[in-house]
Amino acid sequence: xxxxxxxxxxxxxxxxxxxxxxxxxxxxxxxxxxxxxxxxxxxxxxxxxxxxxxxxxxxxxxxxxxxxxxxxxxxxxxxxxxxxxxxxxxxxxxxxxxxxxxxxxxxxxxxxxxxxxxxxxxxxxxxxxxxxxxxxxxxxxxxxxxxxxxxxxxxxxxxxxxxxxxxxxxxxxxxxxxxxxxxxxxxxxxxxxxxxxxxxxxxxxxxxxxxxxxxxxxxxxxxxxxxxxxxxxxxxxxxxxxxxxxxxxxxxxxxxxxxxxxxxxxxxxxxxxxxxxxxxxxxxxxxxxxxxxxxxxxxxxxxxxxxxxxxxxxxxxxxxxxxxxxxxxxxxxxxxxxxxxxxxxxxxxxxxxxxxxxxxxxxxxxxxxxxxxxxxxxxxxxxxxxxxxxxxxxxxxxxxxxxxxxxxxxxxxxxxxxxxxxxxxxxxxxxxxxxxxxxxxxxxxxxxxxxxxxxxxxxxxxxxxxxxxxxxxxxxxxxxxxxxxxxxxxxxxxxxxxxxxxxxxxxxxxxxxxxxxxxxxxxxxxxxxxxxxxxxxxxxxxxxxxxxxxxxxxxxxxxxxxxxxxxxxxxxxxxxxxxxxxxxxxxxxxxxxxxxxxxxxxxxxxxxxxxxxxxxxxxxxxxxxxxxxxxxxxxxxxxxxxxxxxxxxxxxxxxxxxxxxxxxxxxxxxxxxxxxxxxxxxxxxxxxxxxxxxxxxxxxxxxxxxxxxxxxxxxxxxxxxxxxxxxxxxxxxxxxxxxxxxxxxxxxxxxxxxxxxxxxxxxxxxxxxxxxxxxxxxxxxxxxxxxxxxxxxxxxxxxxxxxxxxxxxxxx
Numbered sequence: 001x002x003x004x005x006x007x008x009x010x011x012x013x014x015x016x017x018x019x020x021x022x023x024x025x026x027x028x029x030x031x032x033x034x035x036x037x038x039x040x041x042x043x044x045x046x047x048x049x050x051x052x053x054x055x056x057x058x059x060x061x062x063x064x065x066x067x068x069x070x071x072x073x074x075x076x077x078x079x080x081x082x083x084x085x086x087x088x089x090x091x092x093x094x095x096x097x098x099x100x101x102x103x104x105x106x107x108x109x110x111x112x113x114x115x116x117x118x119x120x121x122x123x124x125x126x127x128x129x130x131x132x133x134x135x136x137x138x139x140x141x142x143x144x145x146x147x148x149x150x151x152x153x154x155x156x157x158x159x160x161x162x163x164x165x166x167x168x169x170x171x172x173x174x175x176x177x178x179x180x181x182x183x184x185x186x187x188x189x190x191x192x193x194x195x196x197x198x199x200x201x202x203x204x205x206x207x208x209x210x211x212x213x214x215x216x217x218x219x220x221x222x223x224x225x226x227x228x229x230x231x232x233x234x235x236x237x238x239x240x241x242x243x244x245x246x247x248x249x250x251x252x253x254x255x256x257x258x259x260x261x262x263x264x265x266x267x268x269x270x271x272x273x274x275x276x277x278x279x280x281x282x283x284x285x286x287x288x289x290x291x292x293x294x295x296x297x298x299x300x301x302x303x304x305x306x307x308x309x310x311x312x313x314x315x316x317x318x319x320x321x322x323x324x325x326x327x328x329x330x331x332x333x334x335x336x337x338x339x340x341x342x343x344x345x346x347x348x349x350x351x352x353x354x355x356x357x358x359x360x361x362x363x364x365x366x367x368x369x370x371x372x373x374x375x376x377x378x379x380x381x382x383x384x385x386x387x388x389x390x391x392x393x394x395x396x397x398x399x400x401x402x403x404x405x406x407x408x409x410x411x412x413x414x415x416x417x418x419x420x421x422x423x424x425x426x427x428x429x430x431x432x433x434x435x436x437x438x439x440x441x442x443x444x445x446x447x448x449x450x451x452x453x454x455x456x457x458x459x460x461x462x463x464x465x466x467x468x469x470x471x472x473x474x475x476x477x478x479x480x481x482x483x484x485x486x487x488x489x490x491x492x493x494x495x496x497x498x499x500x501x502x503x504x505x506x507x508x509x510x511x512x513x514x515x516x517x518x519x520x521x522x523x524x525x526x527x528x529x530x531x532x533x534x535x536x537x538x539x540x541x542x543x544x545x546x547x548x549x550x551x552x553x554x555x556x557x558x559x560x561x562x563x564x565x566x567x568x569x570x571x572x573x574x575x576x577x578x579x580x581x582x583x584x585x586x587x588x589x590x591x592x593x594x595x596x597x598x599x600x601x602x603x604x605x606x607x608x609x610x611x612x613x614x615x616x617x618x619x620x621x622x623x624x625x626x627x628x629x630x631x632x633x634x635x636x637x638x639x640x641x642x643x644x645x646x647x648x649x650x651x652x653x654x655x656x657x658x659x660x661x662x663x664x665x666x667x668x669x670x671x672x673x674x675x676x677x678x679x680x681x682x683x684x685x686x687x688x689x690x691x692x693x694x695x696x697x698x699x700x701x702x703x704x705x706x707x708x709x710x711x712x713x714x715x716x717x718x719x720x721x722x723x724x725x726x727x728x729x730x731x732x733x734x735x736x737x738x739x740x741x742x743x744x745x746x747x748x749x750x751x752x753x754x755x756x757x758x759x760x761x762x763x764x765x766x767x768x769x770x771x772x773x774x775x776x777x778x779x780x781x782x783x784x785x786x787x788x789x790x791x792x793x794x795x796x797x798x799x800x801x802x803x804x805x806x807x808x809x810x811x812x
Contacts, residue, residue, distance in 0.1 A: 008092040015039040033106035037169030048224040062134040066313035069118025073616030074107040082217040108163040109617045111145030115535040123453045127784040129218035129225040132796040138282035141229035149613040154590035171212040179209040179284040187368040208235040209281035230281045263578035279315040301341035305792035308345040311356040311407040317414035318373040344417035356407040417791045422640035422661040450640040451783035462624040464503045487773035501765045511625035527566035532630035536573035536582040539637040544740045565755045568607045572614030584723040631656035634738045636681035645778040651768035669774040673767045677750040678743035695736035
């Protein structure tokens with residue numbers, strides 16, 4: 001978009017005055033942000049309208065990405081940048097005595113996701129638009145989203161995250177596209193005059209689904225896709241019945257919070273209600289929109305691709321069947337062919353306990369018609385498979401098993417494509433978790449390694465690095481990430497190495513100032529910034545990181561002259577409210593931080609920083625300043641990871657097990673340019689399979705392990721109320737489920753290698769440069785191009801400016 005600074009200044013003044021009826025000089029930061037955000041949205045609006053109309057005019061096939069989470073981060077800078085107006089807006093605000101950075105900080109960071117799943121969905125939204133691929137997001141507009149995390153005496157406390165307290169300038173309420181979603185009641189089938197069986201409903205809870213649309217702005221290509229988030233409201237006809245406040249609670253709670261506590265029946269019931277609400281509203285909206293194409297219903301798969309992001313939206317399959325059979329009056333076989341060809345599924349976990357299962361009784365009570373359809377899908381599947389595969393495989397892959405509805409099985413059976421998100425993850429799905437399905441449907445399985453958008457995680461989060469790259473290799477890498485490989489040619493250039501080191505140091509100084517401001521902890525920017533930021537879960541092994549910090553602390557106390565490079569350990573993580581063990585780990589990390597940070601014998605040799613309320617905006621501050629990226633999950637447990645890709649692109653060196661996408665990072669950058677430790681996936685399976693592992697024996701025989709674990713329970717760490725004992729018990733008395741102690745010696749050795757390398761700053765920075773130069777394959781643009789070509793069969797609606805590497809040619 002072309003706009004002069006003078007034109008922007010005039011537009012901004014008019015926008016502010018029209019909103020508040022007084023000059024911008026009198027506005028608060030929030031008011032100035034609102035005016036700027038709405039002005040940028042106005043600039044977007046014509047492209048948004050034109051994009052929508054062009055898709056209909058060209059009868060373009062569209063992707064609908066269903067996800068319980070979208071974690072977009074702040075959108076002011078991103079939208080302004082993708083419009084090509086960032087420099088113009090920044091200069092215009094400077095002329096007005098305002099700061100774009102300060103106004104951007106006034107934007108709420110939407111808490112609409114918990115971590116990688118939601119952030120991936122948002123990266124994909126950015127890439128779809130930037131590559132001019134017709135794509136839409138479908139999710140929930142949570143009033144509070146994920147909780148706001150607060151530490152009280154080191155313990156996690158969950159508070160409401162009221163991100164909608166002030167207006168969300170990016171969304172548009174779309175009342176003409178509302179849908180009705182039914183829950184509960186009684187349902188039965190009656191034959192109508194045409195001989196069709198029609199469902200009859202009584203005593204249902206009717207919920208009005210109201211869409212809020214948000215523009216997804218493509219990078220300098222005038223394409224604007226749509227993210228549709230649904231809000232649950234009371235239908236008008238229900239209001240006329242004078243419902244009491246208590247009677248409206250079951251409706252309002254549907255879109256109040258992300259992931260309600262599922263440790264009790266009511267919480268699980270609410271989560272199932274959320275999932276169906278999102279799915280039903282989305283499918284109704286899609287099929288209503290399809291009518292604009294004036295094509296037969298059998299052509300739906302030619303114009304619609306619905307993607308199921310993890311099992312949460314798997315009810316797409318029976319809901320689509322319900323509409324096609326009950327409302328469109330298609331036969332079962334016709335409806336099933338359309339549904340199967342339309343739907344595809346990404347699996348995001350190998351944790352069997354994380355593969356959703358719903359009690360049959362719960363499903364019957366809440367979604368009686370949907371359960372009827374699931375039961376019929378299951379019956380037909382079993383009837384078809386029994387003579388072909390026998391009882392064992394048939395019943396192990398059935399949707400209804402042992403009193404539960406297995407949602408992963410529903411997703412696999414009802415989708416034409418099933419993909420993992422890293423090659424190792426996909427291999428494990430095919431050879432273990434979904435092995436029987438792979439035997440039945442080998443053609444459905446494929447891998448699509450995750451990716452990130454460099455526009456947010458490099459261009460915007462790390463402008464100094466972006467400028468350095470522009471100066472050295474030109475700007476083509478911004479629209480064709482494969483051009484980053486040219487940066488490898490500078491690995492022996494002393495001036496470039498010096499400038500890259502200065503970029504990293506400046507980013508570390510900024511983060512150090514932020515740490516001082518929000519945590520009151522003074523850290524040395526010249527120390528190694530060692531970072532682990534991700535959802536807190538035992539398999540991600542934040543507690544192994546904790547044990548190493550304890551080990552390092554005890555070593556320094558015993559021998560103050562030990563040759564350790566000063567280290568700042570940085571954490572950011574939320575634990576699910578009902579996940580007691582994860583919350584105990586948080587408490588112990590904070591207690592160890594208090595111990596280390598206040599010990600005069602330690603000084604600057606060791607610091608521990610645990611940020612509260614980790615989210616996208618905080619990650620944008622941390623990642624550019626990171627030296628060491630901790631990717632230490634037990635091999636075979638992490639599906640992919642995306643923080644590993646963000647750190648790599650910003651020049652951090654990866655400390656990792658060979659898990660998830662860490663393997664592919666190694667393949668591109670070389671094992672010599674990262675730090676690998678621990679068991680491999682095959683070794684983990686062997687150890688677990690032969691039952692030989694004895695954590696207590698290891699504890700008793702290894703003096704290093706024993707000293708560290710004893711510190712959890714002997715009073716070394718102050719202000720614990722049994723949390724140290726809980727960690728000790730899990731690692732020793734309950735045999736260390738995630739093999740922390742088995743990998744611990746290797747982990748310590750990797751950290752010693754980090755210390756040794758960091759002393760040679762030129763060599764460290766050279767390896768940092770090679771990581772940056774090798775990061776292009778993990779662009780979400782490439783990931784989306786493969787989804788579009790292999791799974792969705794969707795093409796760009798108009799020529800995009802981003803270049804997609806030909807599939808037959810290696811990027812490196």
